[in-house]
Amino acid sequence: MTTLIDLTLRGTLAVALVFALSLMLRRSSRSGALRLWWLVAALVFLCPLRTPHLGLWGGDTPTEMASTSALRYAPAESVASQASRVVQKAVPVLQIVWLAGFLVSCGLVVGRSAVFLSAWRRHRLCTDSRLLDLLEECKASLGITIPIGLIVDEKIPAPAVLGWLRPRLLLPAVFTREASEDSLRHVLRHELAHIRAADIAAGWLFALVRCLHWFNPAAYFLHREWIRSREEAADEAAVQADDRAGASRAYGETLLGMAAETSFAPNLAGIGESFRHLRRRIDRIMKTQHRKPRMLLTALVAVILGGIATLQPGHAESPKDQAVAAMESWLGGIDAGKYPESWQAASADFQKAVTETQWVEALKAVRAPLGELKERKLASALQQTEVPGPKGTIKGNFVIAQFESSFENLKFALETVTFVEEGGTWKASGYYIKPR
Template identity: 30%
Template structure:
């Protein structure tokens, strides 16, 4: 999978996840009444996993149309009506001769703009990811330095309460306690080695019960693995930095994480402690000067504006009943199902259809196509349904000898009558494996006269032919059809050894804004033309229309 395919998967996943985020945002006020906060928070984690794992089970249903896969610009070309064509297997000899002079690039002039857009999209996305990662690394380094330099002596009461709270929750590792000027409110820090942070001079302002409840809140974050969950959410935000809904989701998820941790504390607190807990939050709000700014710490006071909701939840706290838990499980199951499925791409659905005339690989050209080349006996030509792309079956050309001096391929020809005075484009998706010289798409326009003077326009991708092993890429040739033109010849060939596949073949009339790729006047032999248009460009049928 190349860089564009990775980026495209990220963009499509972000679109699909946007609908999940919107659904959670809209349902969140209702869900907080009927579902424990822990299940709402887990719903955000399902979204984060979906964003980080851009795969899914293909289905025939989908979320609204806007969540469908992103089409590549320039991929869709209209095909002209086709009829029967008859050509000469020697008509492409000139193409093979020119192929000897070809050097290598990929793409073609008409597709250059499309490639440029994809190129810059990938660069922009990767640059955004790199910038956010760098900012996160720098912020972590600065926080660690501030934490180290601002460290002061720790109150023994804090260590005693942390030890007691760790035993109450059955924690195997007792977190370290650090008092530092680096934080404004109590928080927990450390993905692998937990550290509970307190501001300098903070403990003296609170009673033992209040400290115990605050410490129980921070230990709850560690027991619930909230630090790891927060890292997961931050990774999803970095990968999908371009989607504002993902930023909204990570912010709301952090708020719901605090609500879930409040529930965690109240399930383990006595009635008196539950009443004290809400008052403690208000007292913390009055004592601290600001909020902890580092994204890598989780504190008891994450958002001052959210504190009102948290206190309301504490006052109206209800223990989790079977009905509320079942509702939460149903919510998670629904979110997981939607996140784990994706609509089958149009081309994937097409690939899964049984081709009308092809059920297995063949070693003969499809109807309407003919072998050609000065070494055509050194090549196998046919259809390969195991290599689908846009269309369910591909044509292939493969060398069958260890050394090949020459070229071989498949082609067709038809009358130029319906295309005179127009500019035409012949294109196909090409994939190659171990091509030691070149794999080419070619087209030629012939006129009247002697054989050596018949060629009017010609292009065989000179200086941009395919070589080596490449993924699917679109290539095309564009020629003008003069008024005196009589025949159009086009096809594919390999020069030397290797294997190439050709898919989604298109022949169309284009406007003057599409640049011509005419490169050479090739010689050809006299031929008989019996068709007025190309035929069987999808390699799927052979009946003459």
């Protein structure tokens, strides 16, 4: 759950950044750049940085394994411990809810795709020489050399692309009969541009984002904006492939003509969508030839988005961070069997509460049988100015941390460590270890 939350926060930040850039640069940037930015934003949602380390075990109350007089005021029931317990109990419920939503989302995506593929995958390919010659002409203008089949049928509602490993173009039969050759070229180039840009494969990537982050509205917004930029980029590529004068105007007229046909009005993919977006597409088509590629800007934005996905946030080391680092070093000495040294490095109150001999004997009786440390992860850390003690509240600058650890002879353990700032140095003042 920790990784999922981290990914959704970073992905939402990337979506906000790309949306802001698209608003500022929409009139001057090419649609291909916007499509690339949305694609990188989707990758941010899928780039994990760390593995989850919240406890996922049962709710049995852990029993105390070690306790000396020096540990009596260690905050086993402190705010940090209570908060950690609440989170641990909530995690399994949240995981079940997330998994249910994930499975439902995957089922819907796979089901719809299966229905669409089964309807047309085994359909006979078109053998009309006129259409096939136009297809090859359009492929050459876009630099496409892979074999692409053409399916024409009365039941096809709108032009579309089927598959991406063995792509097929779907065309409505009524459109192929009534449309002019120029209109056919425009539509074929538009759909071929999707194939050249691998938009079908990218669509599966966005579907994965929506399934994994089904609870996040930003994932659906991301998909919608990518579809818009994808269609605009295909328009842009289709116009650029036509070197005739007035190509932009002719292409816009084709879009308007198809929108006027009720049979081609808003459909699943390809040309058909809302008239509002259609107006925006035509506006961008008319200005396509006036936009110049901004490769440096496009690459810079992609690098920034990649940084959001892969870089750990930098921050100045806080007192709490310093205390946790000191704890890890102190625990490392105990792991190495340096029991006397761990007592000598502890705080004055710790040493007054328990002698070195008592501490060493306690660790030999409790810690040594656990065997070699396999893994230790920080679960929580809390800085506070007082902790409960045997004779009342103890004031000071304390940091209470809990580590989820795994040992050779104990797979799941919870270590609660309390450090106090003493003379500008962080020193141990309490330690508990409990099985999970």
